[in-house]
Amino acid sequence: MSSRSPRFGVLHQSNITMFFFSLALSFMLLAGGLFGSEARAEYGDIVLNNYSDKNGIRPVIFPHWFHRMRYACKSCHSDIGFPFKAGGSKVNMLNIISGEYCGACHNGQIAWSVENCDLCHSALPNTPTQVHNSVLRAPK
Amino acid sequence: MNKRQITITSLTLFAVALTALMGVGVVNAAGNPNPFNRLFVPPKERDTALKNDKIHDPSVPGLKLLQQPKEAFAPLPGSIGGNYINWVQALNKGLIKPHFDHLDASKEALSMDLVIVMEVKGSMPNVAFPHKEHTVWLECTNCHDSIFKPLKGANPMSMAEIMLGQKCGVCHGSVAFPVTECRRCHTESKKTAKK
Numbered sequence: 060m061s062s063r064s065p066r067f068g069v070l071h072q073s074n075i076t077m078f079f080f081s082l083a084l085s086f087m088l089l090a091g092g093l094f095g096s097e098a099r100a101e102y103g104d105i106v107l108n109n110y111s112d113k114n115g116i117r118p119v120i121f122p123h124w125f126h127r128m129r130y131a132c133k134s135c136h137s138d139i140g141f142p143f144k145a146g147g148s149k150v151n152m153l154n155i156i157s158g159e160y161c162g163a164c165h166n167g168q169i170a171w172s173v174e175n176c177d178l179c180h181s182a183l184p185n186t187p188t189q190v191h192n193s194v195l196r197a198p199k
Numbered sequence: 200m201n202k203r204q205i206t207i208t209s210l211t212l213f214a215v216a217l218t219a220l221m222g223v224g225v226v227n228a229a230g231n232p233n234p235f236n237r238l239f240v241p242p243k244e245r246d247t248a249l250k251n252d253k254i255h256d257p258s259v260p261g262l263k264l265l266q267q268p269k270e271a272f273a274p275l276p277g278s279i280g281g282n283y284i285n286w287v288q289a290l291n292k293g294l295i296k297p298h299f300d301h302l303d304a305s306k307e308a309l310s311m312d313l314v315i316v317m318e319v320k321g322s323m324p325n326v327a328f329p330h331k332e333h334t335v336w337l338e339c340t341n342c343h344d345s346i347f348k349p350l351k352g353a354n355p356m357s358m359a360e361i362m363l364g365q366k367c368g369v370c371h372g373s374v375a376f377p378v379t380e381c382r383r384c385h386t387e388s389k390k391t392a393k394k
Binding site: 125127 | 247252254256259260261264265266268272281282284295297298299300302308335336337338340341369374377
């Protein structure tokens with residue numbers, strides 16, 4: 060029967076094509092599905108990666124939402140001296156263990172101290188310094 | 200149908216079923232080209248889990264210890280953008296009590312009640328800038344003079360600048376409620392101003 064029908068070959072061919080096509084389509088849809096409902100980091104989350112990748116450690120995530128429930132902007136942006144610019148302070152581990160920047164609080168007195176490396180160093184490697192912000196704002 | 204055809208057909212079906220199993224959302228996307236919300240994700244359906252937020256590394260052990268935004272935000276009044284939290288109401292209702300000083304928890308903000316109305320070109324209502332809602336969080340020097348000269352009308356601004364992260368956009372676009380919440384800044388009816 061198969062040898063008799065010239066259409067069969069065509070059908071057969073298109074079946075293979077169909078297989079790969081639907082496989083590709085399925086994966087595209089899967090990617091599309093994930094993309095469509097793309098989860099974004101919480102608004103205001105700051106990633107710091109001036110030095111982390113270069114020194115073989117995961118970049119740092121600073122959650123604004125978590126800290127602003129506990130502190131007014133003034134305590135960090137006036138008293139502790141963080142500028143209004145992600146990555147602007149050039150904070151590093153030496154500052155921190157000397158009690159500056161994050162170390163003004165993460166010192167075992169006000170909040171848990173520096174030995175909890177992965178609570179701060181929790182970002183995916185190679186995530187650039189950034190602030191997660193409104194879609195309307197031009198990327199920096 | 201011959202054997203080969205059947206094999207290929209069933210492989211095709213298997214591939215589709217497999218992908219379908221991998222995500223129910225995909226089945227919807229494949230089955231219905233016209234879902235009610237195509238691009239827009241309603242706030243309640245947003246996935247805010249840290250392990251899926253695309254910046255946290257899901258393999259970090261410490262991730263289990265970090266607080267999930269959803270849990271923290273549950274008792275707070277909602278809004279339509281940013282953290283989807285109305286921080287002004289959360290503070291005024293006493294649902295959060297941020298310390299004004301990290302060394303002295305008893306220190307209180309010296310808030311100042313001065314509203315500056317800014318006339319806006321076009322049809323949008325005028326902008327009222329309330330010092331009170333700002334000075335409970337910020338000090339005068341956070342804005343004066345680095346962002347704004349402390350003189351009414353001395354700081355020409357436009358929406359375009361704000362959206363690019365200048366002037367009001369320094370904060371309203373990265374930490375404070377974002378520009379999408381138009382009505383929270385454009386509050387003053389022009390009718391009263393025109394008379």
